[in-house]
Amino acid sequence: MADFLQAMILTDEERMLLTPTYHVFKMYVPFQDAQSIPLTFQAGDYGVGDIVLPRVHGIAARGKEGKVWLALTNVDTGKEVEVKVALQGVSARAAIGEVLTAANIDAVNTFESPTTVVPKPYRVVGASDRLTLRLPPKSVTVVRLEN
Numbered sequence: 001m002a003d004f005l006q007a008m009i010l011t012d013e014e015r016m017l018l019t020p021t022y023h024v025f026k027m028y029v030p031f032q033d034a035q036s037i038p039l040t041f042q043a044g045d046y047g048v049g050d051i052v053l054p055r056v057h058g059i060a061a062r063g064k065e066g067k068v069w070l071a072l073t074n075v076d077t078g079k080e081v082e083v084k085v086a087l088q089g090v091s092a093r094a095a096i097g098e099v100l101t102a103a104n105i106d107a108v109n110t111f112e113s114p115t116t117v118v119p120k121p122y123r124v125v126g127a128s129d130r131l132t133l134r135l136p137p138k139s140v141t142v143v144r145l146e147n
Contacts, residue, residue, distance in 0.1 A: 010111075017114040020107075023100050027119060027142040030069045034061035037068065038088040046076045056135065060087055068145040070095065074135040077105050081135045090145065094125045097143030101136045 008022035036059070043056035057074045068090050074081050098119035107117050122141055124133050135141055 003068055006102060010109075012111055015111050017109050017111060018089035018118075019109055020100065020102075020117040023117065023119050027098055027100065027140065028071060029065070030061065030063045030142070030144070031061050031071065032064075034063045034069065036061050037090060039070070040086045040088075041083045043074075043081050048136055055081055058083070058085070060085075060090075068092070069097075069142065070133075070145065071142045072133060072135055073139070073141075074137060074139045076131040079137055079140045081137075083135060084130050084132050086130050088146075092126070092131060092145035092147060094123065094146040095122050095131055095133065095143035096146055097141065098122055099112050099136060099139050105138050 006019070006021045008019055008025060010017050010019060038059065039058050039060040041056065041058060043054065045052050046055040053075055055076050056072055056074050060068065060070050062068050068087065070085065072083060087106045101118065101120040102117045109116050122143060124131060128131055135143065
């Protein structure tokens, strides 16, 4: 059995590539030193064998610069999930950010194919008190709320 750390960047002589771990880390930067905001949504459960988890994990926070951020992870490997998000004391008409997913759950970036798993732009427009986000299967979505 080999022990190793998940690398954020891989190098091979002069070549370099960014791993999915790097992209998730970068997407979560706005949450560093941020203040948590209560977040409510219902997305159901996801089960594999005897293990049952919430289908979506989410956090919300007000960043150092005052912007409100959401991070939502859809752990369901086969289904898109629609989530209606409500934040206590926060209204937003749009959410702008990125989504990270791939065709396969075990997809990786390689030197031959360094952009297999990279964030894509994500944007949603909604009502002032509730946003509805459509989350692809096996994805991480991070957005900034806009009024």
